[in-house]
Amino acid sequence: MLIIYAIAALGVIGLLFGLFLGVAARFFAVDTDPRVEAVKEELPGANCGACGYAGCANFAEAVVSGEAKVNGCIPGGDETSKAIAGLLGQEVGSSVQPVATVFCIGDSFKTSDKFIYDGVADCEVAGNFLGGFKTCSYGCLGYGNCVKACLFDAIKMGEHGLPVVDTEKCTGCGLCANACPRTIIKMLPRGDSGYLVLCNSHDRGKSVSKACEVGCIACKACVKVCPEEAIVMEDNLAVIDLEKCTDCGKCAEKCPPVTIYRRNAIPTEAQALAYAAEKSAESA
Amino acid sequence: MEKLLSIIFIYIFVENFVLQRFFGICPFLGVSRKMETAIGMSMAVVFVMTIATLVTWLLYNFILVPFNLTYLQIVTFILVIASLVQLVEIVLRKISPTLYQGLGIFLPLITTNCAVMAVALLAVRQEFSLLEAVVFAIAASIGFSLALIIMAGIRERLELAKMPDVLQGSAVTLVTAGILSLAFLGFKGMLTL
Incomplete structure (x- = not known):
């Protein structure tokens, strides 16, 4: 008897909630354009914001409504633009996928420091403190704000104190360039x-x-x-x-x-470290 | 009135759900990385916890107790919380898309937040009245939010600090959580129900 009660009670409660949810879903249904969902599927989904919208979902909405261009997704590149254009029956314009380039080769062995900085590990803070610890007030400080900004794991801080860009992983979204307080990173056409x-x-x-x-x-x-x-x-x-x-x-x-x-011949981390070893051998 | 006030104080500070009772540790560690997400999660939890406790209390006292089915409370409460979260999501999407977007993924995540379940269970175990149960749920969720927001504030600063490699990431987060819990131990015994 007890079992029947239990089954009945749970069953009824479950059924009621189910019905209620079903009705609510119908009643509160929001009309969504299926194309938005389809476009979203084609996007990289990193929500990097390089397109100028808050995230991939917003960009998808904007593309479907005609507000944004089909080639607006920079990380997705040509493939994504083509896929989206196919979905929406539009022509693709050309989309150039830039690549991040570090405009500083003054690694920690080739530059001198003004003082020893021991504060917050952040380029912005370090740069604002007495104009930065490096004698050069334009050079890379090496605390990796660009690395923290990258959503694609395409940039890392080398042991020589300069960021190293993995050009294969770089999608050209430009987040690192925006994150650098000294604007050392610039976006250039790939090649x-x-x-x-x-x-x-x-x-x-x-x-x-x-x-x-x-x-x-x-x-x-x-x-x-x-x-x-x-x-x-x-x-x-x-x-x-x-x-x-x-x-x-x-x-x-x-x-x-x-x-x-x-x-294609920008000095590498290995070269910088070899140079450092040579230098220390000389002085010894 | 006095009891309500003491419930509020006790469950925000003395018996803080995260730091003293150790409920909801997963979201506490998972979404405390950024202040923004922490606040979003907190809002969602306050919302869901209050409604869930209200419904489960009614269900328990008007259906489970009269039919002598109190041993079904856990499975019933799970049912309630899961469908309630779903309902809230559906309604919110229609009524306030902004809030829906703001809460985002945290709303569905709450289904698996054990703190919500704990509030529902404790509210009946402590034999609170309906008003007390709701106040209890609000206080508990504010306690949860407090812990989450304090943690997010600390972690945002820790991100910028220099520390040994072994401590970085989860290690220092767990140490911080432990110290935070110890700090809240200071409220212990201040008030009891």
Whole structure:
């Protein structure tokens, strides 16, 4: 008898709740466009915000309503744009997937420090404290705000005190570039070709060479040697226009502190560590 | 009135659900990473706990007790909480999309929050009246929110601190939770029901 009561009671309660939920679901139904769900499925789902919307769901809604463009998802790249365009029956424009590039090669062995910083481990805080602990007030502080910002695990802090970008994992969303308080990271069109001045310092030549072995000292040697006139001086810093650069490499040969590198030959962490070992062997 | 006030004080501080009773440790550690999510979770918990306790109390006293089925309370309460969370989600989605988006994933997550279950069970075990049970649920959920928000505040600062590799992440979080619990031990014995 007891069992029957128990079964009946639970059964009835369960049934009532079920019915109630069913009715509520019908009564409070929200009309959703099935296309929004379908578009959301195609997105990477990292909610990085590179498209300018709060998350992938918001972007999906915006695309379906025609507010955003089908190629708005930067991390998703061409594949995602095509998939979304297919779903919505629209044409894809081209979407360029940029890549994060670190414009500083002044690792902890090639630069000098003003003082020993022992505060909060954050680039923003470290940079604001007496203008940063590095003698160069434009260089990378190495506390990895960019690393913390990356949602794709594509950037890590190397042992040499500079961030290392994994170009295969980088989706070009630009979160790291926004996170860097010194704007050292810039988003560039993907590719190996073209040369870059890997320095961010707008200081005069003399103070740069005091602070860093490899900083741009604004000697203008590269500007003079460039046959395409692709290099201009912007406030004591040489800047190469990648669109004009023909990959001849004359600027890199001429650069006295060797700040200019081809994009596929940017100094690696291993090279920096080897340099450090050599240096310490010399001094010993 | 006096009893209600002491219930509020006791279940926010003295018998804090997370730090003294150790209920709901999973969300306490899981969503205390950022202040924003901690506040979202807290709001959702206050909401669900209060409604769940109200319904379970009524169900217990008007159905389970008269039919001598009190041994079914756990399974009934699970049923109630699960469907209630679902209901709240459906209604909220229609009525207030902003709040729905704000609470986000935390709403369904509450189904598995043992603190909600504990409040429902304790409310009947302590033989509270309906009003007392609801006040108890509100106090307990505020206690939960308090612990969660304090934890989130500490963890946000810890993120920026330098610490040895072995301590980083979960290790230091657990140590913090332990110290926090010890701190709340200071309220012990201040008030009893």
